[in-house]
Amino acid sequence: MEASEEIEEKKAVLEENAKQRLVMVQKKRATLRKTINEAAHSFSDITMVLLGRFCAGKCSTGNNILGKKAFDTTINTLECVVKQSKVNGRKVTVVLTPGWQRDFSGQEDQEDTQNIKDRIKQSESLCPSKPHAFLLVIYCDSSFTETDRRRVEEHLSVLGEEASERTLVLFTWGDKLGETTIEMHIERWNELRWLVDKCGNRYHVLDNKSTDRSQVGELLEKVDEMLTESKYPVSVYQESKMKDRELKEMNQEKDREVKQVKEELEPRSVESDLRVRDDDRQPRTKEEDLSEIVDVSHLGESYLNLSHVLLLLDPYKTE
Template sequence: MEDTPKSLNLVLIGRTGAGLSGNTILGQQAFISKESSKSVTQEVSVQSVTFGDLSVNVYDTPGLYDTDINEETIQQTLEKFLQTCKSGPCVFLLVIKADKFTEKEKEIVEKIEKRLGEKHLKKTWILFTKGDELDEENMTIQEFLDDTEPLKKLVQKYDQRYHVFNNKAKECTGQVRNLLIKILKSYCDTLEDVPEILNQNPLKRKSYKDIKPDAPADSLSSRRIVLLGKSGVGKSAAGNIILGEKPFKSTRSASSVTSECLVQCNTVSGRSVSVIDTPGFFDTQMEQGELAVKIAKSVYISSPGPHAFLIVLRVIDRYTEQEQQIPQHIEWMFGQEVVKYSIILFTHGDQLEGESVDEFIKENSKLGDLVGQCGGRYHVLDNKDENNRDQVNDLLQKIDTMIEQNGGGHYSNQMYEDAQSFRREAEEQRQREERKQDETVRAENDPERSEQKKEADTSSGFKRFFHKYQHYFKLAAVVIGISRNPNDS
């Protein structure tokens, strides 16, 4: 299987004077850029920027398609790009101003398409510039396309591969990251050498009636809960409050205490509850490979699928664009429609000091957007009243209501079902090997050694699962890395 890209090549092409510049992507004035009817960029130039572990190389081109440059020079330039792009995926960004689409511009686009050829057109995105002018007119890109029939048809021809840049935005990293994530998603979907199972979209959510029956021990009242959030928000402490005991290590610290994915179980209000604690996936400085393994582990130990994903936030924290991206990230990590099984869990609710949580959410637009993405579902834990079981029972009731709204049962997809199969096979193999041993010999075995053998068998199942789905987990790690600030890795 083709490995996860460590670099991405973006080649900017389009008409001279159409805002053909990678400065927005780079976050700095690296290329000469100004409005002109003549080409500003005379030679191909390249600049790079890093998002997490992903190196993004941006190629600024001369206005090849509306100048007097001869055909031979154009072809040589294209060949140069294609040779360079062997170091990673190569994507062409066809830069078009979000304005009237004239006959002259239409001719230029047709010329570009002819010269790139069908193979490279499948890797071409339309990049609309001057999105700020649409904002000033209070117009969305969809409304603009509906009013501009030629561009609407062009976008349809490119299978909706387009993105909009606000070139006047002071903070451009969000719109750039969203572009990169879109490109990576498309890259993943179009790979030709991934296993057949991955072409069947194993991340697609399965409805309750299509889910394979769980193991007999998994009763209808049992609950599997996955805790997600940045480092230091109180995931482990929340897990301890839910379970009514303290199996997870928890300290007051802004840094992550949990470095591994852990699962702990207890009987809560007469039902079996399993809580899966995870490292701070969204702000981690882990290497890409290590992060991919730990994401996979969180899937493996929560199979056949969680009943709830709790996105943990502290009420006293400032909510940023990074928190708004969490729903998008968890869909990359766990599968489509996981937000339908997600609840925002506020910790340290005692620090609201009497303020209504509804008012608190209304006062923070970014937080309101995040809660909205999770269907308006949220819950508040009072960490100073950790023995208050009413707040835990209320949370479990909200999870029950969410499950009912989703048609019953836990979240699942093909990936989760495969994880469960690998776990079951590993356990059955361990049991078969134990039965082969003489009863007397087994009775004399060191219990610690027996436990180590069990962990080794579990590890073998996980290795098989990770091998099958490593491509997805590595891409998820890349996407999370993109969300860090450029050059902070």
């Protein structure tokens, strides 16, 4: 077999594999969309964490998703950055994590790697609720080698195995693909095929230069489908929203108690000032002050704790 024939044969195999991948994705998406439509459920709030190596296009991707210049594309951030915006009527939170280097050598780089891992782990605590999606950002116009695969696996491992159920591979700078389909690009690299398969065959392409918002809308749809597939709505989402409600109600109750305390104390303070003037600042006995104690037992635990502290500050107490 001539070299040209061998090349054509390999290309035909890649094209067939790419076609099969696309068909499989379309079938799964159709099934998940049907489930979502029948349940009449979608997420009003979406939280996404952007992960990826240095110069993968995470800042541009975050800006593209939020529809504004929220992240500074001129610097390499060393800390997590959180930004929010309304996207298609939904509150979207994007957490940007520091990027790792493509490869490393030496103790200093290993220390940097550990710092980045710590920041990736920290990203979960910066989310309003448990992250709905981890978006693994990969630059389209680049090879994806075994080194790249190991670096991705190394950094994603800090999030635990469960995170892979909510991870989507997000290819950036899709315009660089030209007429090549993303499925064909995936099939060209064994390591990239492994990664996409590990993430449940979930992937999306963004053209970072395009102002077409439909590509972001489709990304949100894929996130909804991923959450439906992982059964996120049944447990984590409802639990997080319930905790948010409980915390809000508890803070409101404390605010009411503080306000009531102030209303109780202000008249007594005015009355006390007037009495001091009338008595020409005559010394008062401890018994006279104690006779003016206000009954605050009905004001709740927060105020009782405050009362306890005030009583300890006894102006008549002697050593």
